Amino acid sequence: MAAFTELVFSGVQPTGNLHLGNYLGAVKRFVEMQARDAQCLYCVVDLHAITVWQDPEALRGQIREVTAAFLASGIDPARSIVFNQSQVPQHAELAWIFNCVARLGWLNRMTQFKEKAGKDRENASIGLYDYPVLMAADILAYRATHVPVGEDQKQHLELTRDIAQKFNTDFSGSIAAHGHGDAFFPITEPLIGGPAARVMSLRDGTKKMSKSDPSDNARINLTDEADTIAQKIRRAKTDPEPLPSEVAGLKDRPEADNLVGIYAALAGITREEVLRDFGGAQFSTFKPALADLAVTSLAPIAGEMRRLTADPGHIDAVLADGAGRAETIAAQTLDAVKDIVGFVRRGPSLQAVR
Ligand code: TRP
Numbered sequence: 001m002a003a004f005t006e007l008v009f010s011g012v013q014p015t016g017n018l019h020l021g022n023y024l025g026a027v028k029r030f031v032e033m034q035a036r037d038a039q040c041l042y043c044v045v046d047l048h049a050i051t052v053w054q055d056p057e058a059l060r061g062q063i064r065e066v067t068a069a070f071l072a073s074g075i076d077p078a079r080s081i082v083f084n085q086s087q088v089p090q091h092a093e094l095a096w097i098f099n100c101v102a103r104l105g106w107l108n109r110m111t112q113f114k115e116k117a118g119k120d121r122e123n124a125s126i127g128l129y130d131y132p133v134l135m136a137a138d139i140l141a142y143r144a145t146h147v148p149v150g151e152d153q154k155q156h157l158e159l160t161r162d163i164a165q166k167f168n169t170d171f172s173g174s175i176a177a178h179g180h181g182d183a184f185f186p187i188t189e190p191l192i193g194g195p196a197a198r199v200m201s202l203r204d205g206t207k208k209m210s211k212s213d214p215s216d217n218a219r220i221n222l223t224d225e226a227d228t229i230a231q232k233i234r235r236a237k238t239d240p241e242p243l244p245s246e247v248a249g250l251k252d253r254p255e256a257d258n259l260v261g262i263y264a265a266l267a268g269i270t271r272e273e274v275l276r277d278f279g280g281a282q283f284s285t286f287k288p289a290l291a292d293l294a295v296t297s298l299a300p301i302a303g304e305m306r307r308l309t310a311d312p313g314h315i316d317a318v319l320a321d322g323a324g325r326a327e328t329i330a331a332q333t334l335d336a337v338k339d340i341v342g343f344v345r346r347g348p349s350l351q352a353v354r
Contacts, residue, residue: 006038009144011045011085011135014062015054018069020220020298021209024196024265025150031074033148033191040080041142041326042070044319047085047092047134051127052116064315065305069222071318072304083322085138090330094137095130097337101167102133106159112152136160140185141330148191151198152208157190164188174340184340196265202236205254223306226299233259233291238283245279247271259283263290266297 012018012026033040044066049059063084070082085091107113110132117124127134135156139147140163147157164185168175175184201207201218209219217232224232237255244250250257250271257271263286264274278286308315338345 004037004039006036006146007142007144008033008036008038008040008146008148009043009139009142010041010148011043011048011138012066012070013049014044014046014059014066014084015049015052016062016211018066018222019209019211020222020262020294021150021196021199023069023073023222023298023301024194024199024262026148027069027073027075028265029148029191029194030070030080033146034074034076034079038146040075041144041329042075042080042082043138043326044070044084045135045138048131051125051131063319064312065309067315067319068305068308069301071308071315072301077318077322081322081325082318083326084319087319087323088141088327088330090141090327090334091134091137093334094141094330094337095134097341098133098137098140098163098167099130101163101170102136102159106162107132109155110159111155132156132159133163136163139188140164141333142326143184143186143333144188145186146189146191151192154190154192157188161187171340174342178336178339180336180340184336194265195261195269195271199262199265200254200258202232202258204237205256205258220294220298222298223302224298225302226295229295229298230291233294234287236287238287242280242282243275243278243286245275247275249275259286259290263293266293 010026010030012022018027030040030042044063046059046063049062067082067084071077075082107129113124113129113131116128136159139160147160149157164187167185168183171184172182176182199209201209201213202220203213203215203218207213207218211219213219217235220229220232236259238259239253239255241253241256243256243260244253250260260271260274260278264271267274278289335345
């Protein structure tokens with residue numbers, strides 16, 4: 001562990017098919033992080049998934065499918081720690097302690113809860129309300145320094161920083177007394193951005209690409225076949241103008257902006273660079289180029305996912321191995337947290353008794 005200067009943590013919910021937005025905003029960036037001097041942990045957050053109802057058999061399949069997507073996209077389970085949240089009990093345990101640090105007022109400001117709970121708030125699960133606290137526990141159980149996430153998770157990352165800060169302040173005396181200096185938890189950096197921090201619907205450039213969009217043409221699923229991918233891009237909504245030669249010209253053209261952003265993210269270049277090549281081009285030229293790029297980048301992932309999901313035993317073994325390695329780190333954090341908070345625990349270390 002000490003060999004790495006950074007610790008990267010991120011999570012993906014196993015709720016429904018992954019699409020291009022999840023891939024470009026999250027998974028593709030997780031793969032890139034592996035090139036840094038960092039220990040990376042990538043977690044399938046099944047405890048988060050059940051904050052809204054999940055059919056048990058479907059859930060089990062989705063946990064394996066997200067894992068397959070990680071592996072098929074190039075996350076190397078020997079180098080990174082790939083696991084599902086429910087196999088590492090320290091997430092839920094630390095979440096409880098953080099429940100006693102976080103304030104009601106902080107959670108009442110969370111916009112994602114308001115959106116997900118909708119009008120019938122009285123009927124939302126307590127877990128849905130507490131979701132951001134569990135997310136803070138995910139990150140801080142490993143004392144992660146960097147968290148790659150989509151734009152929509154920014155507020156949750158701020159809450160994580162607030163919880164870390166308040167814990168460090170509330171327990172400062174005990175933290176120092178137990179030899180952890182003046183702060184126990186890091187103030188985690190969110191890594192948000194890139195050309196596809198927000199991938200929009202292919203049918204409406206003002207709406208996020210979403211697994212719950214009633215039109216399947218609005219999104220590209222990670223499991224779509226080559227023909228489907230190409231067809232969805234050819235049918236994507238556009239405006240009648242040619243592409244501008246400057247990024248400023250994409251303003252107020254949400255569909256054009258989205259397609260250029262998708263091209264940039266897939267090619268690993270900036271919007272400026274895309275427009276250097278395609279400025280002045282009609283969509284009849286740009287769309288086939290984008291379709292080719294999307295098919296070459298995504299179709300192999302779909303193929304590999306099909307191969308991997310055919311062997312659930314292999315996926316389960318990857319998850320079990322990852323959970324063991326994750327727990328080794330998280331157990332050390334929880335031992336220290338229990339000492340800091342003032343609990344009496346079985347010593348010397350949780351690992352020694354397991
Ligand atoms: N809330 C995140 C999302 O919906 C998923 C998530 C759970 C997560 N725990 C996390 C992301 C910890 C980053 C770090 O995208």
